[in-house]
Amino acid sequence: MFLNTLDASSYSSGLMASVFRRPQSKYWHAGWRDSSGKFHLRSTKLTERSKALSVALEWERVEKMAHRGEMVEAQVRLVINDILKKVGESIVKVPSIQEWLLDWHQEKVASKSKGTAERYKYVIDDFLACLGERGQKPLTALSARDIQGYIAKRMAQKIAPSTVNIEGRVLRACFNRAKRQGLIPTNPAEAIELPANRGVERGTFTPAEIKILLESAKKVEWKTMILFGYYTGAR
DSSP: OOSOHHHHHHHHTTOSOEEEEOTTOOSEEEEEEOTTOOEEEEEEEESOHHHHHHHHHHHHHHHHHHHTTOOOHHHHHHHHHHHHHHTTOOOOOOOBHHHHHHHHHHHHHHHSOHHHHHHHHHHHHHHHHHHGGGGGSBGGGOOHHHHHHHHHHHHHTTOOHHHHHHHHHHHHHHHHHHHHTTSSSSOGGGGSOOOOOOOOOOOOOOHHHHHHHHHHOOSHHHHHHHHHHHHHTOO
16 A cells, blocks of 8 residues: 555546655655556655655656657657756756767877877867768767768778778777766667778788898898898798
8 A cells, every 4th residue: 555545546537647655665656647548656766755746747748748759859858857957956968979079089188199189089070070960969869870971981982991990999989988977878889890900911022122121221230130030031
């Protein structure tokens, strides 16, 4: 039996969402019916009845909006933040794709070498240019298709597979950080296919090329190292 029997009896008649509290529980539970008439009961994890009731009403409103097909991503964020504000919690701010990429790069500027940071900046700028206006979308809107499209564009530009591979790994690291922080449920860059990173086949020097090297070497030590490398197969 619920302690709040008045709310339970009134809700069974089809009125708006209400709250109940189980015996020996400090938390209020929200109860509401969805558009199909199915009854839902869920703990609000709140000890204040007024706050719990606000959450219950919002959950019911979400059900109705979803049934009408109005729950687009932006609306979902508004509803969640509205609930958080009503119970006195901090709102959830999801950065745009561009904001996240630029903020992540700034962190790397402080922790990586100048050359590495510049290489990351090139990848970020090129990826954002490829996204165009989608770069202003929330980070949660980023898809594996966006990243795969960038990889395909780079390959079409005849960029070396090894370079494209590195760029893909940079993006994976960037969005993996967002996943660890709970900003996105999954890392879309994990689903992309990177080009095979084939090594470059290097041939051996011909006797004629070795002769040119020896003639160019000005010190005996260099001549010795060239001959040693040639006859032993050292690299």
